[in-house]
Amino acid sequence: MNALRRLWRSAGFRLAAHYALLVGITMLAALAIIYLQTVGVLHQRMARQVSTTAQQLATLLEREGADAVVREIERTLADGRSTDQEMLLLVDAQGRRLAGNLDTLPAPGADGQRQVLRKGRSVRAWLVVRPVAQGHVLVVGSDLSDQQALEELIVSASAAAAFVAMLLLAGGVFVFRQELERSVGAVRRTAARIALGDLRHRVPLSEDDDEFALLEQDVNTMLDRIQSLMDGVRHVSDTIAHELRTPLTRILARLRAADDDGADAGQRRAAIRTAIAELEDLNRVFGKLLQIAEAEAGAQRGRFGAVALHTIADDVVELYGAVAEAQGATVLREPCEALQVRGDRELLAGVAANLLDNALKYGGPTCTVRVGTEARDGWGLLTVQDDGPGVPEADRTRIGTRFVRLRPQVGGHGLGLAGVQAVVALHGGRVHYEDAQPGLRVRVELPAAGT
Template sequence: MRKKRRVWRHSAAFRLALAFAGMAMLTMVITLSVFYIRTVVLLEQRTLRQIASTTQQLEARFDQGGRAALVQAIEESLGDGQDSDRELLVLLDAEGRRIAGSTRFADPPASGSDIEEQTLLRSGHPSPGYLTTRKLPDGSRLVVGHDRSEQLQMAELVGDAIKAATFLALLLVVGGTYLFRDLLEQRIGALRKTAAQVAAGQLAERVQPSERDDEFALLEHDINRMLDRIEGLMQGVRHVSDTIAHNLRTPLTRALARLHEAQRAGSDAAALRAASAATIRELEQLNTVFHKLLQIAEAEAGAQRQQFTPQSLQAIAADVVELYAAVAEDQGCTLRLLGDDPAQVLGDRDLLASAIANLVDNALKYSAQTPDARVEVAVRARDDSVEITVCDNGPGVPAAALARLGQRFFRLDERLPGTGLGLASVGAIAQLHGASLTFEDAAPGLRARLKLPAG
């Protein structure tokens, strides 16, 4: 029990629900208090206005017809059956003797005074009321009053109703607080359960999507997307770790074997030079692999995003085509740049040039053995994007392997030179620039499509 109390006391959901309930109760109490005060004041003001109005009317009757007219008006008012038992009208002479009306008070207030509270007699019982006295020109005094008992009863009735409503509302608010806390705890509990499972290594666990379209549903969607991304990165790390271990072990083993062979007795200078040259090539290849991996890591981390400036994709593509023109000519391949679109994108020039160069290098490499080999680079502006395509007429890529293009260390033909990181580098650069990279069957050949947001 004590542990449960501590949990509730330290629960943010409970504190939030309690704060909401407290604000609701405070608002309701203030509203009902204002209503009660306004009701009491309204009833009191109505009684005071009635006394003032009756007094003015009777004084007007005296001014018009004298004492006789006033006596007649008092008798008519008391005999009309309207509020007769609550209304007090008395006309006294100068010595305080009653001339008309009924004396139901102890001592009348002084003549000319404001309306005052005084105890009246109603059915022989004391009752709270208001009285006022006016001295008339002939020396007589007019006393006008009104019983307040029904007014006070109405105020008491309203007060009791407000107390009952407050108590009922308190019960509902307390119940709603606990219900709100439980509902909030259920939604948060599902998130915490998934987080604990992921922390325990179950990366495939996801938050069960809610059918409600609310803020928690959006949070659940964002958390699931984050978990998808984390799982993908972890799978990528495992794959890269395994592949790096494999790709490093093979060239290092070859280099060590050559060096051990060269160390054997009887090795001449030529053998040592050959072993050294082969080892240097292996180490240069490893250096290329590490450089590519570093470039991919920097691109995926967004380390160069702050260096983005408006760039002409057409101009960058033209420089790359010019750089590879000699290589294409040596291979007997036709390399062309199509289009002349001045559209710009926001990005890093060196990274964009590296991405286009990797695509061109890949196209030249796989179309080298094709008669009348052709590689075409095209830049086109769309509505809100700029697209560059690199298309070759080589043997193409089997449909089953298209989805794997761009994976780290994936190589379609192990016999051809390369690290298997070129297209992975292009994918990382595309992700850094908010672009999309897709591969299509060009029938024959392969078409790589890099689509960047227009800058």
């Protein structure tokens, strides 16, 4: 009983059992319809035949008399056609048997199945008992033995078919449950391994191209995303612990020095100002980290709408015009193709501003930066290209990693491009870093509005 209860708790078994029950009911209904239709047709045919024969003999009696009916009954019973099934009897007004193969006159009653005596044997027959002209009683019937044998054969065949079908259904339930358990079990085992902390484990992909294969692919994609996020969290945690220890230690040392009894008021004010500046810098770092985390979590997708990317690029170029002029750099707006993308205007403006700021910072004092927008194959492209020293190919894979600075002598915390990549990923886009010969070209691909 416990084993059956555990088996019933299986969703695959319940689903297969319900399916088998529906198929079984449908099959039994079909067999019942076939049986009733077959037997009904045979009964209707026999009833029509018996009624027709009775009507013909009654008419013959009225026209030609009892002797003609006697001769017709004797001829019919002697012609050798269905003699073992035909039942005929003519009785006069005094109850004397004139002709026929029945031993006794059945009691009057409605047309239908009755037990009668024929040649000393009780048989079941379909009978019509009719009073006719001159007080005679005419009995016409047909033996139901062959029909009963046919009905029994149909019932036996239906029972055998039902038994075989039930065996097949039982086997189908087992196979269905095993197949479902094989597919779902792989996902369950992977989930159990993931719950134990093994984020590298994945669902083995089947060779089939069905719903379960798509589920396995989706689960693996989800696990890849989870592992990527967890790796990012671990990296951020480790980096924060490493990167923040130095400024916090520096702040603590300055505040302790300011707290020393021998420190004058000027030293204390300088220590406090320096501590405030460094704490504000740390606050900006945490703000950027929170922005990256929000973008990676997809928290701002609800605000997405159609955004004119070319207008954003125009505004950012205008905003940085004074900065570029101050360092002797040139910012060109080319190519300048109008295009619409779907996203958040503020986030995309931050992407463009960050890329242009980086290009001016790393391109050099008199660099030329080109900011372009163009549409290509259903994508909106934002490119920011400088003609500075560029980035060696071996280091391009490290661009965008949190707290990684390829040129430490240039100020910053290594979070700008990490934020760019997070925002672009939030929009379903991609970031590419290419050699501009000279300089670096950053190409951002975003899905065009309406795609």
